[in-house]
Amino acid sequence: MSAVPNIRRMKIDDLDRIMGLEAELFTDPWSRQSYLFEICTNRFSLPVVMELNKAIIGYAVVWRLYGEFHLATFGIAPDHQGNGWGRYLLEKLLGMADVEKRAILEVRRSNHKAKSLYESFGFREIALRMKYYKNGEDALVMEKRFDQQT
Ligand SMILES: CC(C)(COP(=O)(O)OP(=O)(O)OC[C@H]1O[C@@H](n2cnc3c(N)ncnc32)[C@H](O)[C@@H]1OP(=O)(O)O)[C@@H](O)C(=O)NCCC(=O)NCCS
Numbered sequence: 718m719s720a721v722p723n724i725r726r727m728k729i730d731d732l733d734r735i736m737g738l739e740a741e742l743f744t745d746p747w748s749r750q751s752y753l754f755e756i757c758t759n760r761f762s763l764p765v766v767m768e769l770n771k772a773i774i775g776y777a778v779v780w781r782l783y784g785e786f787h788l789a790t791f792g793i794a795p796d797h798q799g800n801g802w803g804r805y806l807l808e809k810l811l812g813m814a815d816v817e818k819r820a821i822l823e824v825r826r827s828n829h830k831a832k833s834l835y836e837s838f839g840f841r842e843i844a845l846r847m848k849y850y851k852n853g854e855d856a857l858v859m860e861k862r863f864d865q866q867t
Contacts, residue, residue, distance in 0.1 A: 720769055720770060722767045722768060722769045722774070722775075722802070722805065722806075723767070723768045723769075724765055724766070724767045724768075724806065724809055725765065725766060725768070726763070726764065726765060726766075727752070727755070727756055727764035727765055727766050727776060727778075728756065729753065729756060729757075731766055731773060731776075732749055732752055732753070734773045735752060735766070735773070735776055736749055736752075738773075738776065738792060738794055739792075741794075741795055742792040742795070743790075743792070744850070744851075744852065745850060745851050745852075747790060752764065752778075755778050759780070761780045761781055761782040762778060762779070762780055762781075762789075763778070763779040763780075763781060763813070764776070764777070764778045764779075765777050765778075765779070765810070767802065767805075767806050767809075769797070769802075773794070774793060774794045774797040774802060775791075775792065775793040775794065775797070775802055775803070775806045776790075776791075776792060777789075777790060777791040777792075777806060777810055778790045778791075779810060779813075781814075781817065784816065784817055784818045784819070785817060785818075785819060785820075785821055786811070786813075786814040786817040786819065786820040786821070787820070787821050787822065788807075788810065788820060788821070788822040789822075791803075791806070791807070791810075791822075791831075793806070803831075803834055804834060804837075807834065807835075807838060808838075811838065811861070814863060817863060818862065818863055818864050819860055819861060819862050819863060819864075820840070820860070820861040820863070821858065821859070821860050821861075822835065822840070822858075822859050823846065823849065823856040823857065823858055823859075824856065824857050824859060825850060825854050825855075825856060825857075826845075826854060826855045826856070826857055827854060832857065832859075835859050835861075836859075838861060839861045839862075840859040840860060840861045841859060841860060841861070842857050842858070842859055843858050843859065843860045844857075844858040845857060845858070846858060
C-alpha cells in the first residue's frame with residue numbers, strides 16, 4: 718500500500734463504474750435508481766467512493782440515522798481485493814462516526830471474508846434475519862458499539 722487513496726462523496730458520473738462493480742461483486746446488485754436515490758435524495762445517506770490513482774477501487778453507502786451508523790453496502794474492486802483496501806476504507810468510514818452510539822450492518826452468513834473483517838473491527842453478531850436475501854440465504858446482523866471497549 719504505497720499510494721494514498723482519496724475518499725470522496727459519490728457523484729452521478731461515478732455510476733457507470735459503480736454499476737460495473739456491483740455486477741461483479743454482488744449476487745443481488747443495487748440498481749442505478751437506488752444509487753441515484755442515495756446520491757440525490759436520501760438526506761441520511763453518505764455514499765462514498767475510494768480512488769487510487771484516480772480510478773475507483775472501492776465504494777460504500779452509509780446511512781446515518783437516529784444515532785446509528787448503518788453500513789448499507791461496501792465493496793472493493795475484485796482486482797484490488799486482498800491488499801488491505803477494505804480494511805482501509807472501513808477504518809476511514811468508522812472514523813466518520815461522531816454522534817452515533819453504534820454501527821450496524823447485515824452480512825450474508827456465507828460471506829466469511831467480510832465477516833472476519835467486521836469482527837476484527839469489533840463487530841459482533843446480534844441477530845439473524847432469516848431468508849433475508851433473494852436466494853433464501855440468512856443475513857447476520859452485526860453491531861459495533863462505540864460506547865464500549867472491543
Ligand atoms: C469484503 C471486502 C470488502 C474485503 O475487502 P478486501 O480489500 O479484500 O479486504 P482486505 O484486504 O482489507 O482484508 C481485510 C480483512 O478481510 C478478511 N479477509 C480478506 N481476505 C480474506 C480471505 N480470502 N479469507 C478470509 N478473510 C479474508 C481478513 O479479516 C482481512 O484482514 P487481515 O488481512 O488483517 O487478515 C471485499 O472482499 C469485497 O468487496 N467483497 C465483495 C463484496 C462484499 O462482500 N461486501 C461486503 C458486504 S457485507
